[in-house]
Amino acid sequence: xxxxxxxxxxxxxxxxxxxxxxxxxxxxxxxxxxxxxxxxxxxxxxxxxxxxxxxxxxxxxxxxxxxxxxxxxxxxxxxxxxxxxxxxxxxxxxxxxxxxxxxxxxxxxxxxxxxxxxxxxxxxxxxxxxxxxxxxxxxxxxxxxxxxxxxxxxxxxxxxxxxxxxxxxxxxxxxxxxxxxxxxxxxxxxxxxxxxxxx
Numbered sequence: 001x002x003x004x005x006x007x008x009x010x011x012x013x014x015x016x017x018x019x020x021x022x023x024x025x026x027x028x029x030x031x032x033x034x035x036x037x038x039x040x041x042x043x044x045x046x047x048x049x050x051x052x053x054x055x056x057x058x059x060x061x062x063x064x065x066x067x068x069x070x071x072x073x074x075x076x077x078x079x080x081x082x083x084x085x086x087x088x089x090x091x092x093x094x095x096x097x098x099x100x101x102x103x104x105x106x107x108x109x110x111x112x113x114x115x116x117x118x119x120x121x122x123x124x125x126x127x128x129x130x131x132x133x134x135x136x137x138x139x140x141x142x143x144x145x146x147x148x149x150x151x152x153x154x155x156x157x158x159x160x161x162x163x164x165x166x167x168x169x170x171x172x173x174x175x176x177x178x179x180x181x182x183x184x185x186x187x188x189x190x191x192x193x194x195x196x197x198x199x
Contacts, residue, residue, distance in 0.1 A: 048188065049186050049187060049188035050065050050066070050186070050187045050188060051180075051184060051185070051187075052065050052072075052074050052119075052184070052185045054074060054076065054117065054184075054185060057074065057076045059076050059077070059078045060076070060135045061075070061076055062075045067121075067187045070121050070123060071123065072121055072122065072187050073118070073119075073122040073133070074117065074185065075117070075120075075158075076116055077115075078116075079116075080145075081144075081158045082110070082115060082116065082158075084157070085109045085110065085157065085159060086109070088143075088144055088146075092157065092161045092163055092164060093161075093162045093163065093164040093166070093170075094161060094162065094170070094171055095161060096109075097109075097161065097171060101125075101170055101171045101173050101174065102173070102174035103174065103176050105190075106174045111161070111171075111174050112159075112174075113178070113179065114179070117185075118158070118160065119177045119185060120160045120173065120174050121172060121173040121174070121175055122172075123172070123173070124149040124152075124154055125154075125172060125173070126151075126154050126166075126167045126169070129151040130149075131149040131150075131154070132147065132149070134148055145157075145158045146158050147160065149168065152168075153166070153167065156168070156171070156172055159171075160172035160173075175187055176188060176189060178190060178192075
């Protein structure tokens, strides 16, 4: 074999090896740069959207997640719970949800996109305590399923609407959210604005 043939093979080998090492090096350099575009854990905790899979959430059950440092409750209400919404309406302070405690798409008696599923920030509107979920009328605090704040005695129905004459002045807050499929709720993003976090 001629010396010229060996040199060509060496050149090809060296070129390929250099390109491979350069590619690996570029990946190492690019990784921190690309990661810097992603929100930090602190930023995610401060307000990045949160996903909630409700496929296994049974009727009458509540699951809690944290969004923007606040508890967000997701409740799959039973048909019996939903039937009480009209019954309690005369006893409520704001049964028609006229105050802006929920997005426009949840301004209904269910305060929900899908009637059985309530998505709500689990904080009393009086002094910021966390009410107790009462799926039935047991315990003596409520006549129907709902939420009871033991700190100062505020009562809410199963849609988070406050009863009249309570220390709490407003209905509980419904955060922006939307569905991705039947069972995945994304808290923090309005419907139709996926990828764009709600203010």
